[in-house]
Amino acid sequence: MAQTNIETNASAGRVLTITRVFGASPVLVFDAFSDPKRMLQWLGPRDYPASYVESDLRVGGKWRACLDSQASGEKLWHGGVYREIVPGKRLAFTFAWDQADGRSGLETLVSINFEGQNGKTLMTFQQSEFDTPEDCDGHREGWNSAFDRLEELLAQE
Template structure:
């Protein structure tokens, strides 16, 4: 595999059995985000959101196995409710890990009362970073599906 930026992009498409307004809200309301944000084995300890153009977001997730906290944040660049979110995403530095400033675009399409969500993240510094994020996001989206199925309102 050659080492190009386009190959370091992540795209995940998933259909949720919930209206897109609710799925969109689960991305922009801190109370909703706290219920599903983070991969399996992590708990969202802190979620702050200013879901306005230019507004900031910040989260802290804790690895329940070893107690390590991981902080991430960014800025909302575009918000078109309930269709599209664009925001920057960056983990706080940990040790000698390079800081990655990635760009996330999430689109929400109505599919007869269900929501097709397309998640796109670009700007990874390495293939292993992209692949690790893919695992984490897929687990988070499984948690989001469970949260929605459990009666999120």
């Protein structure tokens, strides 16, 4: 089973850190985060899988995705801008949900490090800073469900 650690700091529970070990190389795990076709296979929680992903994978390039509720059909659009790309090692991008009025919501920064460990990958994922600890907890649940799906996808490859 994947190991998950949550870190809190002076931001009082508004910084999310998740670590996972995936049974694939850092190059394959990075590719799962950077290739829109592969992202469609795992992005989003089980009950809100992605139905759309586009990506201009370059620093300053934009990404956009839509998660669809399996129960209600609700669509959750979100996106951001790539800030750092080091293939197989690190990925950083902004993240914001679309609001009902079409504007972007709170922008957070997602930073992901991929470290090789004996043929596996230690992924350290951090997203910050949330408005409230409750928002942080909601993202923890969502990302962990998505990472469970990613773990299953990587195990098939």
